[in-house]
Amino acid sequence: DQQVKQNSPSLSVQEGRISILNCDYTNSMFDYFLWYKKYPAEGPTFLISISSIKDKNEDGRFTVFLNKSAKHLSLHIVPSQPGDSAVYFCAASQNRNAGNMLTFGGGTRLMVKP
Amino acid sequence: DGGITQSPKYLFRKEGQNVTLSCEQNLNHDAMYWYRQDPGQGLRLIYYSQIVNDFQKGDIAEGYSVSREKKESFPLTVTSAQKNPTAFYLCASSILAGRPDTQYFGPGTRLTVL
Numbered sequence: 001d002q003q004v005k006q007n008s009p010s011l012s013v014q015e016g017r018i019s020i021l022n023c024d025y026t027n028s029m030f031d032y033f034l035w036y037k038k039y040p041a042e043g044p045t046f047l048i049s050i051s052s053i054k055d056k057n058e059d060g061r062f063t064v065f066l067n068k069s070a071k072h073l074s075l076h077i078v079p080s081q082p083g084d085s086a087v088y089f090c091a092a093s094q095n096r097n098a099g100n101m102l103t104f105g106g107g108t109r110l111m112v113k114p
Numbered sequence: 115d116g117g118i119t120q121s122p123k124y125l126f127r128k129e130g131q132n133v134t135l136s137c138e139q140n141l142n143h144d145a146m147y148w149y150r151q152d153p154g155q156g157l158r159l160i161y162y163s164q165i166v167n168d169f170q171k172g173d174i175a176e177g178y179s180v181s182r183e184k185k186e187s188f189p190l191t192v193t194s195a196q197k198n199p200t201a202f203y204l205c206a207s208s209i210l211a212g213r214p215d216t217q218y219f220g221p222g223t224r225l226t227v228l
Binding site: 004006009032034036041042043044045046049089093101102104105106107 | 120123154155156157158159162202204205206215216217218219220221222224
């Protein structure tokens with residue numbers, strides 16, 4: 001039972017355009033969401049996060065949107081750059097005594113073409 | 115220069131052998147985690163530890179063992195009981211108290227069983 005899903009395994013975008021990566025979740029107890037970026041043969045790097053009390057968080061070219069009623073979040077990258085080409089994972093967390101446990105989606109490979 | 119280190123980067127093992135992957139952090143984080151990534155898939159949690167001398171099984175703990183004798187170190191042993199050990203292994207750490215739930219990852223170890 002996948003609680004966090006990234007339904008698009010890959011996305012191709014032209015340099016300078018907007019990249020939109022999507023993520024859906026099923027567990028209504030999730031209250032914190034993160035996006036990670038991963039290059040091949042490297043560990044994921046934290047990119048941006050959002051708490052469930054917000055619907056938008058922005059950091060430079062990266063914006064994350066959260067639609068709680070739809071259990072959907074998205075990552076917007078504007079403008080896209082070739083260096084953004086990587087696999088992007090969304091992750092979700094819920095506040096519980098077990099600590100900061102994250103549930104990851106399967107990832108979306110973004111390719112930004114020059 | 116704070117961070118998480120994993121060694122070795124590449125590891126080869128013969129079937130039937132146990133092998134230990136190293137993970138060290140100097141971020142003074144309380145919690146540490148081990149994940150496995152298979153090609154085209156997301157991250158799956160193997161084990162986690164919130165405090166020294168204590169650890170918990172994740173979603174796919176069978177065939178693996180861990181120890182947490184020091185706050186800085188969380189080695190993972192892949193035993194001969196693990197049926198499909200070839201994968202990319204990632205170690206992460208995080209603060210334990212409070213939110214946000216950001217986990218910081220090491221560079222990973224690619225294990226290949228010959």
